[in-house]
Amino acid sequence: xxxxxxxxxxxxxxxxxxxxxxxxxxxxxxxxxxxSKKEAAKKEAAKKEAAKKEAAKKEAAKKEAAKKEAAKKEAAKKEAAKKAKDSGKKTSITGNLKRLGGALLAxxxxxxxxxxxxxxxxxxxxxxxxxxxxxxxxxxAMTIESGIAAIEKLExxxxxxxxxxxxxxxxLGARGNSGVILSQFFAGxxxxxxxxxxxxxxxxxxxxxxxxxxxYSTVMTPTExxxxxxxxxxxxxxxxxxxxxxxxxxxxxNFVSEMHASVERTPEILPALKAAGVVDSGGAGLFYIMDGxxxxxxxxxxxxxxxxxxxxAKAPITVSxxxxxxxxxxxxxxxxxxxxxxxxxxxxxxxxxDALRAFLAELGDSIVAxxxxxIVKIHVHTLTPEKVLGHMREVGEFLTVKIENMSLQxxxxxxxxxxxxxxxxxxxxxxxxxxxxxxxxxxxxxxxNGEGIDALFHELGADETVRGGQTNNPSAKDFLDAFExxxxxxIFVYPNNSNILLAAQQAAGIYERxxxxxxxxxxxxxxxxxxxxxxxxxxxxxxxxxxxxxAMDSVVCGYISPAIRDTQINGLDIKNGDTIxxxxxxxxxxxxxxxxxxxxxxxxxxxxxxxxxxxFCGKDVDAAECVLLEDMIKKxxxxxxxxxxxxxxxxxxxxxxxx
Numbered sequence: 001x002x003x004x005x006x007x008x009x010x011x012x013x014x015x016x017x018x019x020x021x022x023x024x025x026x027x028x029x030x031x032x033x034x035x036s037k038k039e040a041a042k043k044e045a046a047k048k049e050a051a052k053k054e055a056a057k058k059e060a061a062k063k064e065a066a067k068k069e070a071a072k073k074e075a076a077k078k079e080a081a082k083k084a085k086d087s088g089k090k091t092s093i094t095g096n097l098k099r100l101g102g103a104l105l106a107x108x109x110x111x112x113x114x115x116x117x118x119x120x121x122x123x124x125x126x127x128x129x130x131x132x133x134x135x136x137x138x139x140x141a142m143t144i145e146s147g148i149a150a151i152e153k154l155e156x157x158x159x160x161x162x163x164x165x166x167x168x169x170x171x172l173g174a175r176g177n178s179g180v181i182l183s184q185f186f187a188g189x190x191x192x193x194x195x196x197x198x199x200x201x202x203x204x205x206x207x208x209x210x211x212x213x214x215x216y217s218t219v220m221t222p223t224e225x226x227x228x229x230x231x232x233x234x235x236x237x238x239x240x241x242x243x244x245x246x247x248x249x250x251x252x253x254n255f256v257s258e259m260h261a262s263v264e265r266t267p268e269i270l271p272a273l274k275a276a277g278v279v280d281s282g283g284a285g286l287f288y289i290m291d292g293x294x295x296x297x298x299x300x301x302x303x304x305x306x307x308x309x310x311x312x313a314k315a316p317i318t319v320s321x322x323x324x325x326x327x328x329x330x331x332x333x334x335x336x337x338x339x340x341x342x343x344x345x346x347x348x349x350x351x352x353x354d355a356l357r358a359f360l361a362e363l364g365d366s367i368v369a370x371x372x373x374x375i376v377k378i379h380v381h382t383l384t385p386e387k388v389l390g391h392m393r394e395v396g397e398f399l400t401v402k403i404e405n406m407s408l409q410x411x412x413x414x415x416x417x418x419x420x421x422x423x424x425x426x427x428x429x430x431x432x433x434x435x436x437x438x439x440x441x442x443x444x445x446x447x448x449n450g451e452g453i454d455a456l457f458h459e460l461g462a463d464e465t466v467r468g469g470q471t472n473n474p475s476a477k478d479f480l481d482a483f484e485x486x487x488x489x490x491i492f493v494y495p496n497n498s499n500i501l502l503a504a505q506q507a508a509g510i511y512e513r514x515x516x517x518x519x520x521x522x523x524x525x526x527x528x529x530x531x532x533x534x535x536x537x538x539x540x541x542x543x544x545x546x547x548x549x550x551a552m553d554s555v556v557c558g559y560i561s562p563a564i565r566d567t568q569i570n571g572l573d574i575k576n577g578d579t580i581x582x583x584x585x586x587x588x589x590x591x592x593x594x595x596x597x598x599x600x601x602x603x604x605x606x607x608x609x610x611x612x613x614x615x616f617c618g619k620d621v622d623a624a625e626c627v628l629l630e631d632m633i634k635k636x637x638x639x640x641x642x643x644x645x646x647x648x649x650x651x652x653x654x655x656x657x658x659x
Contacts, residue, residue, distance in 0.1 A: 618653045
């Protein structure tokens with residue numbers, strides 16, 4: 001029994017030992033499994049980290065390769081542009097040049113612009129009337145200078161791209177009828193280059209023919225013996241001389257030589273030119289442009305190949321107002337920017353100008369924003385210009401910046417008189433698509449010339465006035481800027497000068513946000529009467545236009561001007577220094593005395609079934625002379641009602657409006 005108990009105890013102990021050993025073994029096995037799993041997880045994590053680093057390395061390498069490729073392409077682009085420019089310089093004196101590229105065309109355009117600018121005053125003096133209001137040379141020069149500004153930053157030999165930017169810059173900068181016709185001529189040529197990177201003489205001739213066609217279509221009733229004739233005859237001649245052997249150089253030689261001959265023939269076509277002893281000024285301006293083109297092509301020196309930066313900028317604002325440490329900013333800053341969108345910051349081709357306008361609207365008013373290619377032009381009145389600058393730095397870099405304190409400007413009247421935008425910026429996309437919000441039904445833009453006229457037209461209902469007149473014609477862009485400031489569905493425009501009418505119509509054709517109606521007011525007097533009788537209660541815009549035309553038909557206007565040369569016109573023997581009286585396109589009075597000439601003109605106007613005479617007294621007429629003239633006219637015409645206005649207009653001492 002004892003042995004049995006001893007054996008059972010031994011068995012129990014052995015079982016316990018075996019169980020303990022098994023438990024220990026299981027525990028050790030479990031620990032090993034956990035360690036193994038932990039090690040496997042660690043290895044997996046390391047593997048994933050290595051894969052991640054490898055992927056990042058590959059991505060970095062990919063980006064670096066893309067960066068190098070982009071740099072390579074940019075270097076190639078710059079090298080191509082350099083070669084194009086060098087090619088332009090070399091081929092400009094090569095007689096067998098068979099194809100014309102964009103780089104050489106840009107160089108020729110700069111030469112043509114410089115040549116015209118150097119002869120602008122000569123062209124200005126080619127005036128049928130011997131009065132100091134000739135501005136054709138300046139208008140054409142400022143028009144093509146706006147085109148040159150548009151291509152200044154281009155680095156391409158693509159002739160379609162160069163010509164498109166050049167012509168669109170000219171369309172915006174077009175001034176005066178001659179400038180508008182010139183811009184349309186270039187626009188037609190641009191359409192002929194649309195599918196070409198370079199052109200041969202045949203394509204060049206076809207494009208010039210399109211230019212002539214578009215220029216003629218600009219004028220409702222084309223007059224021969226003008227710039228239109230000169231362009232047409234020169235193109236017809238050059239095209240007729242094209243043979244398989246024709247080069248770009250020989251084509252232009254034929255083109256320019258015939259253009260000169262055509263200009264010389266204009267007095268034989270227009271009797272008024274022959275009587276005045278002058279050739280057509282617009283034709284002469286076109287000749288100087290193309291002569292400059294040809295001089296560059298032939299390696300000859302033009303008058304001045306450097307176009308002044310401010311060639312078409314107006315006089316700077318003169319400010320004598322006060323803004324010191326105690327002043328309060330009330331009117332904000334007139335902020336204008338020209339921004340080059342950057343590929344590294346945005347996608348220029350997808351840049352949303354409407355979104356930009358919405359952003360600017362949150363910061364200020366008087367907003368104008370355009371985009372051409374990768375360039376954006378901005379104008380805004382704001383108290384926080386730094387926000388505008390910061391916003392635009394996120395997408396590009398500044399080409400030009402102008403920020404002016406409008407509170408300072410507001411204290412000085414001359415600031416209002418001379419207020420102007422920066423020179424016309426290069427713009428390709430003129431269409432403004434942002435919808436109107438809370439717009440009124442009607443708005444009015446009027447061209448004025450003189451502080452008194454400006455104030456008067458505002459009193460009569462003009463929302464915006466554009467400063468202009470003889471020797472100071474506004475551009476199409478000036479009208480576009482005025483349209484953008486008016487929140488109206490229908491806008492009526494009073495050009496008030498026959499030489500501004502086409503620029504107003506060109507702007508009207510470009511603008512999309514509102515319906516633009518150009519009232520054909522060809523003088524400040526007819527515009528004054530039409531605006532004074534405007535009735536916004538009329539049922540339709542057409543009713544307002546009909547009433548304006550009826551009002552203008554009921555008046556006759558006359559101008560008093562000094563004569564600047566001897567001539568014989570309309571049976572009158574006019575001497576330099578005489579005073580002449582003009583009605584429409586006729587000189588009907590000439591006298592050594594300004595007072596006597598003025599009384600004679602007024603009497604003739606009142607003798608045409610009119611009894612009320614309004615006299616606009618010019619900038620250089622003092623109050624005493626104005627009162628004296630009123631008394632003299634009253635003595636000769638006792639039944640007339642006479643009113644005088646201190647209008648302050650340039651050029652003409654007196655403007656008469658007989659109703």
